[in-house]
Amino acid sequence: MLNRFLKATELDTRMLGMIGALLLIWIAFDVLSGGLFLTPRNLWNLSVQSSSVAIMATGMVLVIVTRNIDLSIGSMLGFIGMVIGVIQADLLPMLFGFDSPATWIITLVGGLVLGVVLGAFQGFLIAYLGIPAFIVTLGGLLVWRGGAWWVTSGQTIAPLDSRFRLMGGGPEGSIGAAWSWAVGLAACVAVVLLLVNGRLRRKKFHFALRPVAAEIFLGSAACALILASVAVVNAYPWPIGSVRRYAEANRIEIPDGGLFIAHGIAIPVLIAIGVGVVMTFLALRTRFGRYVYAIGGNPEAAELAGVNTRWVIMKIFMLMGLLAAVSGAISIARLDAATNSEGTLAELLVIAAAVIGGTSLAGGVGTVAGAMLGAVLMQSLQSGMVLLGVDTPLQNIVVGVVLVLAAWLDVVYRRRVQ
Amino acid sequence: MSASAVPLVAMHDISLSFGGVHAVDRVSVDLQEGEVMALLGHNGAGKSTLVKILSGAYQRESGTISIRGDEAIIANPRDAKKYGIETIYQTLALADNVDASANLFLGRELRTRWGTLDDIAMEAEARKVMGRLNPHFQRFKDPVRALSGGQRQSVAIARAILFNAGILIMDEPTAALGPQETAQVGELVKKLKADSIGIFLISHDIHDVFDLADRICVMKNGRVVGMARVADVSKDEVLGMIILGKCPPAAIPGPGAIAAETVGSA
Numbered sequence: 001m002l003n004r005f006l007k008a009t010e011l012d013t014r015m016l017g018m019i020g021a022l023l024l025i026w027i028a029f030d031v032l033s034g035g036l037f038l039t040p041r042n043l044w045n046l047s048v049q050s051s052s053v054a055i056m057a058t059g060m061v062l063v064i065v066t067r068n069i070d071l072s073i074g075s076m077l078g079f080i081g082m083v084i085g086v087i088q089a090d091l092l093p094m095l096f097g098f099d100s101p102a103t104w105i106i107t108l109v110g111g112l113v114l115g116v117v118l119g120a121f122q123g124f125l126i127a128y129l130g131i132p133a134f135i136v137t138l139g140g141l142l143v144w145r146g147g148a149w150w151v152t153s154g155q156t157i158a159p160l161d162s163r164f165r166l167m168g169g170g171p172e173g174s175i176g177a178a179w180s181w182a183v184g185l186a187a188c189v190a191v192v193l194l195l196v197n198g199r200l201r202r203k204k205f206h207f208a209l210r211p212v213a214a215e216i217f218l219g220s221a222a223c224a225l226i227l228a229s230v231a232v233v234n235a236y237p238w239p240i241g242s243v244r245r246y247a248e249a250n251r252i253e254i255p256d257g258g259l260f261i262a263h264g265i266a267i268p269v270l271i272a273i274g275v276g277v278v279m280t281f282l283a284l285r286t287r288f289g290r291y292v293y294a295i296g297g298n299p300e301a302a303e304l305a306g307v308n309t310r311w312v313i314m315k316i317f318m319l320m321g322l323l324a325a326v327s328g329a330i331s332i333a334r335l336d337a338a339t340n341s342e343g344t345l346a347e348l349l350v351i352a353a354a355v356i357g358g359t360s361l362a363g364g365v366g367t368v369a370g371a372m373l374g375a376v377l378m379q380s381l382q383s384g385m386v387l388l389g390v391d392t393p394l395q396n397i398v399v400g401v402v403l404v405l406a407a408w409l410d411v412v413y414r415r416r417v418q
Numbered sequence: 419m420s421a422s423a424v425p426l427v428a429m430h431d432i433s434l435s436f437g438g439v440h441a442v443d444r445v446s447v448d449l450q451e452g453e454v455m456a457l458l459g460h461n462g463a464g465k466s467t468l469v470k471i472l473s474g475a476y477q478r479e480s481g482t483i484s485i486r487g488d489e490a491i492i493a494n495p496r497d498a499k500k501y502g503i504e505t506i507y508q509t510l511a512l513a514d515n516v517d518a519s520a521n522l523f524l525g526r527e528l529r530t531r532w533g534t535l536d537d538i539a540m541e542a543e544a545r546k547v548m549g550r551l552n553p554h555f556q557r558f559k560d561p562v563r564a565l566s567g568g569q570r571q572s573v574a575i576a577r578a579i580l581f582n583a584g585i586l587i588m589d590e591p592t593a594a595l596g597p598q599e600t601a602q603v604g605e606l607v608k609k610l611k612a613d614s615i616g617i618f619l620i621s622h623d624i625h626d627v628f629d630l631a632d633r634i635c636v637m638k639n640g641r642v643v644g645m646a647r648v649a650d651v652s653k654d655e656v657l658g659m660i661i662l663g664k665c666p667p668a669a670i671p672g673p674g675a676i677a678a679e680t681v682g683s684a
Contacts, residue, residue, distance in 0.1 A: 205542045285534040287527050290516075294524055297515035297561075304475055304511045305577075306496040306525035364515035 008214040014358055014413060015370060022377050029384035036387055040236035044263055046376070046383055047233070048169040048334070051272035052327040053346065054375035057353040058279040059323040061371045062289075062316045064354055065296040067363035068126065068133035070320050072140025073350060076118055077328040077343030079144040084111040084329060085157035085338025088164065104164035111325045118144070119321020123314035141347065148340040158337030168334030169266035171242040177234045180264035184230035188223040195219050233269075234262040268330045272372070275326065279368045282319075292316065296364035352399070353378055356406040360414075378402075424487040426451045426616040427585055432471060432481035441467040443640040444481070444673060449585070452614040454607060456621060456631035456648075458660055464640040465620045466508060469587045472618070473505040474498035485585075496525070502584030506591050508620075510574040514563035518555075519544035521562055522577045547576045551602065567594035575603065579610065586610060589620045604630055624653055638663045641674030 006013065030037040056073055063070045088107045096102055122140055126133045159165075166173040175183070195215055202209055210218075238246070238261040246261065247254050283289035291312045294302040303309050327346075332338045357374030359366030381402060385395045425448040434442045442464045449455045457465040470476045472483065474495040483490045485501050492498050498505075512521050519540045528536045528543070541558055548555045552572040562570055571594045578586055588607075592600040607617060607630050621627050627634060628648055636643040636659040643659045646669035655666040665675035 201538050205538050207538065207541070281534075287529070287535065290520060290524070290527060290535060293516055294513040294520070297513035298511070300509075301511035301513050301521075302524065304473070304495050304505070304507065305513075305521075306494075306499050308496070364513075 005214065005217075008211050009218050010210065010214075011218075012367075014410075015367070015373070017413075018357070018370065018373050018377070022373065022380065025377065025380050025384065029380070029387065033384070033387045037384055040232050042383070042387070044233050044236040044266065046379055047269045048266045049383060050376045050379040051266075051268040052330050052334075053349050053353055053379065054272045054372040055275045055327045055330070056320075056323050056346065056350040057357065057371035057375045058275055058368045059316075059320040060350045060354040061357070061359050061366040061368055062279075062283065062292050063133075063320055064351070064359045064361060065292055065363060065366045066313060066316060067296060067299070067361075068313065068316070069351070070122075070133065070137045070317065071347050072122065072137040072144055073320060073324040073327075074343040074346035074348075075141045075144035075148065076115065076321060076324040077331060077346055078148040078340060079151070080111050080114050080118070080325045081328040081332040081338045081342045082148045082151040082157070082340060083114055084108070084164075085160065085332060086151055088161050089157045099162060101163065103161045104167075107161070107164060108167075108329055111329050112322055115321040115323070115325025115328070116318050117321070119318040119324070120314065122321070123317030126317060127310040127313035145340075145344075148342075152340070154340055156337050156339045160333065160336055160338070164329075165333050165336055166267055167271070167330050168332075168336065169268045170334075171238045171261075171263060173268070173333075174233075174263040174266045175270065176264040177262040178264075180230050180234055180262070183265060183270070184226050187226045191222045191226070192219055230265070233265050236263045237261060238263065268334065271326065271330065275323065276368060276372050283368050288312065288315065293364060298364075349378060350375075352403045355410075356403060358410060360410070374406075423450065425449060425484075426453075426486060427472070427618075428484045429468070429472065430482045430484070432468065432478050432483070434467060434471060434476060434478050440640045442471065442478075445637070445640070445642050446481075446672075447635050447642065447645070449616040449618060451616055452611050453633065454611060454617045454619055454631045456619045456627040456634045457637065458621075458624070458627065458634055458656065459637035459643075460660065462639075463637040465637055466589055467640075468637070469505070469589060469618055469620065472498065472585075473503055473587055475505075499525075499581075502582070503587065504578040504581065504583035504585070505587040506574050506578045506589060508589040508593065510570055512562050512570060512574060515561050517561055518548065518558055518565075518573050518576075521573055522547070522580055524577075526581065543580070544576070547580050548572065551576050551606070552599070568596060568599050571595055572599070575606070579606070583615060585616050585618075587618045587620075590622065591619075592621070592623070592626065600626075624656060627656075628653060636660055638674050642672030643674045644669035644671045646670065 026038060036042060060070060084107045087110055088103055092100065092103050092106060122136050125131050125136045195218060199209060199215065240258065243254065243259050243261055247259060252259070283292065291302060291307045294305070294307065295309050295312060299309060328343065331342050335342070353375035354366065354371040355361065355374070356377055357367070357370030357372070359371060378399060381399055382395060385398060427449040429448070430446045432442055432445045433440065445464070445468055447455070447468070457468065459465050467476060471478045472492070474492045474497050477493065483492060490501055492501070513524065519537070522544050523540045528540045530536045544558060552569065555569060555572060557565060557569070562573055565573070571591070575591060592603050595603065604626070607619070610617060619627070619631060631648050633645060633647050634651070634656060635645045636656065638660070643663045644665035646666070650668035651666055658664045658666065659669070663674060663676045665671040
């Protein structure tokens, strides 16, 4: 009965399994920490901490699906972060003066362009010169990390532009309760429209339709999840210090019992969600995405079918560079400083997130949503262990074991399915 | 099929070697509209390599290819498709992880007016063409990895005939098929011929060849032994060409035929 219903919704059982595992981890940490884990504050922080890895994991899925790998993104993130820092701190003030409203956008765009260029360079070496991706990006790991140091001879750049900093989250870097509800409602409307549109198109071609009950269940479950998430981030108030500063700046009397200002969705989380939506769209609804999966399934067949496989591979690495730049901007904004060690080992976390999220290193298989969920799962493990006061070495051991375990479960699952 | 007509395809003096081995050695072969030209020979005789040069998968080292009298520039599979050359590869060349319609339209996806993939329209088209080839086929949602050998083969064939090919290359199209499906492919070949499509057919089954082909071209060690109209030669003579490289009198000998005196009088 339940089985039949699940089949009718056409949901991916593997994905449901991951969500189940995530909930299990959350509940376990909550119980072990005496109710500290499942609080608005911790969940909000979790969302912000996951965003940087989640953003890069969406690109890593495409890289791994085409049987490649990118080991350079952590270093690339660090290098781009440093360049953004230098443009902000040294170059732009000379042109526009300090605290110019143009600073954040110029530095951000500059960083993104740099990311695409670095990715294009690596992609060219891989796709057109035929150097294995492992080697090219291993070289990139060393080169860009060295570059990050070289930009300022190792000096840290801080503080950053006040508007740029909003990308890192924090009380000001969140959109507040009202906007969060607006985003949540818009997302619900989008979900309903997608379901209706899909149904209409199937009808037009006389294809089998999902039972109406399944459609309604899917729609309401998705909307409930979205609105519940908004409620959680809106339940996390600003810290007292921020409230006091805000009240003074706006000449508001703080009533007895304090003023409740909700964080709402953090800007980096919003960016991550946006990236996730765009990348899912790219992967599933565009030619580019179709080619990525076809190349992963059988590179020779894709080439024989007339796909320009080299150009597709190069584009994937350009995209990966762009995403590393986005994550770099978020990381330095969150830290309010550009350091040459930013993003160290991030590539491994990103690869782990993609693999936990069901991306197969043999190629051809993997979803953007799964990889993002994998990022959240890893971050949950890490922050849960921090909450429980687990030693750092043990944390790494646990994450490592979980990664291998997840890959093994995936192998078992796929064998069953076939 | 008079020889004076401009041939649909004329491959002239084509050579390609792999590491010193002449896989294809100065081969010339032509194909008329509505004709089935069977390429015969042992494994390694160079048949597959020759057609892969035509389909853009391999680059020839020398020689020319003309299509309808004009020299064709074929540097990759995309170029070949522009000339209306479609290929059913022996390996099928399917992306195993995506479904049948994604494979059928790979490289030529239908798109909505916003430029996104129109999966539903593609599936509808796929249902039409698959319905002609394999009426029982229903597994449009499964990755082709999950399909049987015969079903996979029908997907590969459907892909080749979906886009109004003018020239069709079939490399062992019936290798994975049962007798009934093989008969269907035979029917299909006749139908395509009637639509004046030219077909290069590679097959190991000499009975198939005699049923379907108009002419044969036998290759041995990368060279043409001889060409003949099917009506003019017997199966035994063709076997002699394949095995011994001996060209019967009714065939036009190629550079690969062993000289008459070493065989004795024909």
